[in-house]
Amino acid sequence: MYAYIYNKFSDFDILILASEKGLTYVDIYRNEDLTTYELNHPIMNKYIKVIDDFFKGMMPDPSIFDIKGTVFQRKVWDEVSKIPFGKTIYYQELANKIGSPNGSRAVGNALGKNPLTILIPCHRAIHKNGDKRGYSSDERLKFELLAFEKKLSDK
Incomplete structure (x- = not known):
């Protein structure tokens, strides 16, 4: 699993988690233990762009979601x-x-x-x-x- 902390919206830190298959979790970062995740892995670049695009008014393609x-x-x-x-x-x-x-x-x-x-x-x-x-x-x-x-x- 991979993680990134997105802090480009207001004063919120948004935690983004992804697997090899897609986005698994996006929520407010509340001091979660991230030691089990690889931070800032290059795979996260496409998911950071998804969040950036959202804040430009674009909804993501659900095919990139890896959720249960x-x-x-x-x-x-x-x-x-x-x-x-x-x-x-x-x-x-x-x-x-x-x-x-x-x-x-x-x-x-x-x-x-x-x-x-x-x-x-x-x-x-x-x-x-x-x-x-x-x-x-x-x-x-x-x-x-x-x-x-x-x-x-x-x-």
Whole structure:
């Protein structure tokens, strides 16, 4: 496994992990023990570019992901990935879109297990009352990402 700490967005350090097959994890860096990973290996260059491109408004090709999840989680992650930059969706809407009208809580749980925070844009899911709280990574990151994407999409 390979690792890189990306620190080009706000004051957040974003940990990127990858295998030979693809991206396995993207989230806030919180002093994880990285001794089992090879830091800054050349293989990471293409994944750093993916993150750079994301911050330019480009969504990654999911074929570069090397992640595990249940069938339900994958349905949720696939659907949330269709939400354009600067837009949000209610958990209930997301549940309806995947054919689980009573599953808004399960959708929230699936988003909470998203291994590719930012790239699978779970930050774009909000509560029906407009509440943007609730983000498995860092609520401040959710607010900053939504504001950043809104500004990017308004250009």
